[in-house]
Amino acid sequence: MPQFGLALLGVVAVIVTLTGQPIFVVLIFASALGAVVGVISGSVPVALLGALPARMIGLLEHDLLQAVPLFVLVGALLDRLPLAELLYRCGCRLGPRGAAAPRVSAVGLSALLAPMNGSVGASVAMLSRVVAPRLRERGAGTAETTALITVASTLGVLVPPSIVLLLLGDAMMRAHTEALSMSGGNARILNTQDLLHGVLPPAALILLIVGCIAAWQARHAADSHEPAAPLTRRDIALALLTVAILVALLGGVALGLFYAVEAAATGGVLLLAGASVSGQLSAAGLKAALHDALDVTGSLFALFVAATTFTLVLRVLGTDRWVQALFAHLPGGAGAAVATALVVLLLCALVLDAFEMIFVVVPILMPPVLARVDDALWVAVLSLLALQLSVALPPLGYAVMMSSARIKPHPAMRALLRALAPYLLALAGVLALVLAQPWLVHVLDRASATAAALSPEEVERLMRAAPRGAQP
């Protein structure tokens, strides 16, 4: 029966690819199939399936997941307000004149707004609306534009407090707890804040490389665009204020001053207040933004609900224990276990998106890996980099699918592959670098280790302030 659980993953992959049915429906169908076969064959007691309601209530009271609708709301508001457009225009004007400026500004805009957008989908929507038309006006081809927007939208995966980063941090914390109970180790359990710090150095490197590639791709492009309307003092002041607020919010989360959910809520309230005061958001616009937020939240939570059901079925079938045994006997030591896990993640990414991987694959795959590897933070950062690469992988990567669908005329797959190739090589290169040099994820650990230790009063205040299930 454990192997049947793995076969179900294959069933999901085949049905999703061939039929185009919503992934959450296919996951629920595979769960029902697994449960029925397990019960009929006598290997699964029906009572075990009764754990499903408790697991689903767990989703509804999950502190971290409260950030999801808030980030989605921020994304929907940004999509309707001229703020992103203003920041992009300022970025283009600040940089050196030429064809590279709009491309590099697109990367910068995404790095700044994508974490607040929270999801790759919201970033693609924002970049497709604000950046794509201007890049096309400046002579960029459809394939080049789609490739740039695909990669730029994935930057939010790495920069805190993106939803993918937070959810992976939570999933890795659970996996690490399980791994320590399996191995009997007593190391400190990895938390989301560790992951926020660990991922910053590779994220900075990726941002730099992606910016350089975007500028390099512009070397032959002629900047044929007419000079844009000059920026007023009010525009510049508003852009500076926005950047200051965003940096304060993102920095506050990265430094652990407040929780991601509070940063998202603050972003949402400030945007709503600003838009109301300036009169830039009509009642109809607000209604539409709220409806979009509910819609996107629903599509994400459908995945969470389906993945929760599916992992329960995999566990009652014993697939998780089978995978654990498989990894425990894998030859080649800890390095081989990590490399195998990354290959599995990237293979799964061909048919599953980042959220399904976090909810379906990570809970099964990571405990046995972390039981063999001492450096949980390194594994977590590598997983995040693999997830980022996976959403940009054509043809089924979430970011590629979204941007190809939104940018018209749709690019030919071969041209898109050619335009994406340097970016994908760069992402894979950074993944390989972190795989070879684990110290890269501990750069900020060392910096914080030299800082003064917390006083007992501060420790007590932090412990009391921590809400259920969330990591400060």
Add this chain to the structure above:
Amino acid sequence: MNTLLRIVDRLDRASGRLIAAARWLALPLAMLLFLQWPLRDLVHAYSRQANDLAQCLFALYVSMSVTDATRRGSHLAPRPLASRWAQRWHKALHAAGLLLALLPWSAFVLVSSGAQVWQSLLQREAFPESFNPGYFVVKLSLWLLAGAVFVQALIDLARLCRRGE
């Protein structure tokens, strides 16, 4: 048959109204979670109350959101191969998804959570850590979520049958 279709249309309108109302929950949710920080660090009071109330609103919001995404057809689905298929295959697959996945799954959740949710509702269960009232709303939201999925699946199935006639 006409009576059945009228019932389906009424259910559809009621579901649409409920969802349209649910979208406004995002505003108090954002406000409560925004206030949590100053309440905790500046006022030193009421932050748990704000958190618990936000928890209830969040659960209600999520319970309606899944069906909203279904009604607007915005669930994530890769379509490169499927777009070449004939429309009748899409309808057949849609019906199969409703009959073999969503209807049995939502019915199972409604039945298996029944006792737990009903008990929580009768006792007006409070939040276990803060003892603030309202935790039963979180459990009730599970019923709302599964119930909304079940009703929407029935509506969609009835519509598919009507078009197939």
